[in-house]
Amino acid sequence: MKRLLMIAYHFPPLAGSSGIQRTLRFVQHLPKFGWEPLVLSADPRAYERTSDDLVAEIPDSVVVRRAFALDTARHLSVAGHYIAAMARPDRWVSWKLAAVREGMRMIHEFKPQAIWSTYPIATAHVIGAELQRRSGLPWIADFRDPMAQEGYPADLMLHRRFREVEAHAVRHAVLSFFTTPGAARIYRERYPDMAERIQVLENGYDEESFANAEQPVLEREPLNPGAVTLVHSGIVYPSERDPTALLVAIQQLEARGHIQAGQFKIRFRAAIHDTLLNALAKSHGVEAFIETCPPIPYREALAEMLRADGLLVMQASNCNEQIPAKIYEYLRARRPIVGLSDPQGDTAGLLYSAGIDKVARLDSPDAISELILEVLSDETGRLKPDDAFVESASRYGRTQLLAGHLNSIHS
Numbered sequence: 001m002k003r004l005l006m007i008a009y010h011f012p013p014l015a016g017s018s019g020i021q022r023t024l025r026f027v028q029h030l031p032k033f034g035w036e037p038l039v040l041s042a043d044p045r046a047y048e049r050t051s052d053d054l055v056a057e058i059p060d061s062v063v064v065r066r067a068f069a070l071d072t073a074r075h076l077s078v079a080g081h082y083i084a085a086m087a088r089p090d091r092w093v094s095w096k097l098a099a100v101r102e103g104m105r106m107i108h109e110f111k112p113q114a115i116w117s118t119y120p121i122a123t124a125h126v127i128g129a130e131l132q133r134r135s136g137l138p139w140i141a142d143f144r145d146p147m148a149q150e151g152y153p154a155d156l157m158l159h160r161r162f163r164e165v166e167a168h169a170v171r172h173a174v175l176s177f178f179t180t181p182g183a184a185r186i187y188r189e190r191y192p193d194m195a196e197r198i199q200v201l202e203n204g205y206d207e208e209s210f211a212n213a214e215q216p217v218l219e220r221e222p223l224n225p226g227a228v229t230l231v232h233s234g235i236v237y238p239s240e241r242d243p244t245a246l247l248v249a250i251q252q253l254e255a256r257g258h259i260q261a262g263q264f265k266i267r268f269r270a271a272i273h274d275t276l277l278n279a280l281a282k283s284h285g286v287e288a289f290i291e292t293c294p295p296i297p298y299r300e301a302l303a304e305m306l307r308a309d310g311l312l313v314m315q316a317s318n319c320n321e322q323i324p325a326k327i328y329e330y331l332r333a334r335r336p337i338v339g340l341s342d343p344q345g346d347t348a349g350l351l352y353s354a355g356i357d358k359v360a361r362l363d364s365p366d367a368i369s370e371l372i373l374e375v376l377s378d379e380t381g382r383l384k385p386d387d388a389f390v391e392s393a394s395r396y397g398r399t400q401l402l403a404g405h406l407n408s409i410h411s
Contacts, residue, residue, distance in 0.1 A: 002113045006040065018325045029396050038110055045069070070095075117129075125169045144179045145179065145321070146186055147166040171191070179201065201398060239318065245363050267293055277292050313327050313347065316363070327351075339359040
């Protein structure tokens with residue numbers, strides 16, 4: 001069996017990030033397609049939160065090595081301050097030294113046929129680049145989303161470092177993967193001489209996890225008996241997923257008599273920015289309609305999606321080339337999806353492709369109100385995904401595509 005060295009910061013026991021799922025499911029499924037994964041990750045001390053709920057899903061046969069790493073902000077700051085250069089390209093740059101050393105040990109010991117590194121921790125690509133330089137092995141850079149963008153990162157020195165990392169990766173990797181057509185288009189335009197090496201490899205959902213989560217759901221009560229409940233599962237970024245217009249829409253619906261306290265709820269699960277959400281809810285007088293809830297184990301989160309009256313996705317126009325990974329799990333849950341996004345963006349495009357033909361702009365309270373009214377009146381036919389599309393979006397299928405690319409570079 002051929003072997004793939006996979007460099008990933010997001011890996012169990014890290015908790016609180018849906019980014020774990022991409023690497024974990026590739027690790028689970030690659031052996032079915034003739035590739036044995038070898039995982040190089042970070043020491044758990046680098047993680048702000050850990051949980052063992054997904055550790056058991058790492059196959060016993062998979063070699064996992066964890067290299068020393070620190071979080072600059074938590075471990076190397078004094079009175080809350082740290083030297084900016086110690087967090088470029090990210091706060092986990094300390095991971096590089098030990099990871100390169102451990103990676104070379106793994107290359108000598110297991111003799112993999114290729115290297116794969118995955119963003120959104122840019123240091124993973126720095127490690128991948130150095131291992132490729134030292135070993136001469138073909139390297140795949142899994143970007144997922146764009147790195148350097150207009151206005152992001154806002155810090156000019158960090159932005160410059162992002163451009164350096166991405167440019168090196170695109171030019172030296174045999175393939176660069178992005179999860180959306182828009183992101184791939186940006187990079188083909190940015191690096192036209194490398195356009196053929198830039199490919200789309202979407203995220204997906206794990207069918208086995210859903211099968212296990214579905215078993216106890218059938219006998220459970222609704223999330224809030226007597227109240228229609230929408231669930232937003234995952235981080236609410238203040239800019240990229242700004243909830244302000246949503247809360248204004250709730251305020252309008254209450255003022256018009258369409259909703260009353262106890263009859264409608266939005267549950268924000270693991271939003272991280274709970275303080276912001278609660279402050280905004282208070283300022284708009286809609287505290288009775290908002291729940292902020294802490295993270296829960298992955299399969300419990302899936303079960304919660306299955307019990308929701310609707311699933312809420314938010315993506316601002318400044319992220320038109322990105323699709324939240326969580327949306328694929330929303331699709332598999334087959335619940336109505338309340339999509340708040342730019343109709344011209346990739347998130348809306350995915351929903352349209354799935355047969356969901358109504359999306360509201362994230363910054364339009366009136367359009368959001370109309371969408372919520374469809375859920376309240378149970379007229380959700382236009383908000384549910386097509387079964388055929390759902391079946392095509394599994395992580396198993398995505399892994400088969402990855403294996404095909406690996407075979408092409410190793411042939």
